[in-house]
Amino acid sequence: MKIAVDIFGGDNSPSALIDGCVDAAKLYDDVEFIFTGDERVITDYMSEKGYGSSRISIIDAPETITCGEQPTVAIKRKKNSSLVKALELVASKEADAFVSAGSTGAVLAGATLIVRRIKGVKRPALAPVMPTVKGPVLLIDCGANVDCKPNYLQQFAVMGSAYMKKVCGTDAPRVGLINNGAEAEKGNELTKSAYKLLENTDINFVGNCEARYTMTGDYDVLVCDGFVGNAVLKCTEGVARSIMSIMKQELMASPITKLGALISKSGFKRVKKRMDYTEYGGAPLLGINGCIIKAHGSSNAKAITSAIGQARSYCIGDVTAAIQSGIEALPECED
DSSP states (O other), rough: OOEETTOSSSSTTTTHHHHHHHHHHHOTTTTTEEEOHHHHHHHHHHHHHOOOOEEEEEEEEOOOTTTOOOOOHHHHHOTTTTHHHHHHHTTTTSSSEEESSOHHHHHHHIIIIOOOOOTOOOEEEEEOOESSSOOOOEEEEESOOOOOOHHHHHHHHHHHHHHEEEEHSSOOOOOEEEEEETTTOOHHHHHHHHHHHHHSSEEEEEEEEEEEGSSSSOOOOEHHHHHHHHHEEEEEEEEHHHHHHHHHHTTTTSHHHHHHHHHHHHHHHHHHHHHOOGGGEEEEETBEEEEEEEEOOTTTTTHHHHHHHHHHHHHHTHHHHHHHHHHHHHOOOOO
């Protein structure tokens, strides 16, 4: 399979992107890479690091889309950007997947305009995989659609279920609707209407999920609009960092706690690994007619390697076809 990589997207480009792909090539011998970006810079870096070009091809794309640019305008004006060139490869089926750590807005706009949506999908949705007490959970949507209609959330549930089945191997993924109460009648007009739709959808809908239960591992897919999802994601990231910081401060506070920390060092390392976003790759953009993985802007080489593995699993599981089948099974709804 061929994976197109936007080498000049992200805070740590091009080094993290190239290093991550080279490491991934050692893990997956069935993957070929198409790098898009400034060819001279890419070849110079690979030569400097002593990397071979086996299973790696380069398409020269001297322009770069930055996070400060208006996404739609940048996509239309910068036809020779690394992001646009990579997306065009997926649209033409010359590449099976796309990975970028670049501007989220540009990835969303470019994927929608160039690769386009799966037939019947109302809105594509960003769906990061997050760690919980018992295993991973997919949060959909985390920011692509801040204003939603009930049938959008219904489609998000179908798309999220398809991903968890095909990529994570979860049988009958438990779908929860993020809400301000567990009872069916709780929430605003959006969630109350969405609840009724999800009850009658061919998925394993287990009801509303209050925010305090998002990390318990009792759900496999969490559905919400992009405004709520982004708030949940950012709050979770912030709380995790704060807890780790407080623990470090307290463990270093006295000789006794330092000794306890030393004894528990291996346990703390395992906790950190379970909470490390680099272990999970990026957020798939579900609903697009191809595999699109949006890695974190500050991704290091390890995170890129994980994103490559995620893209590979997505393609092997043929998630696009599974989503299309699920969407086709839904009754027709007005946009």
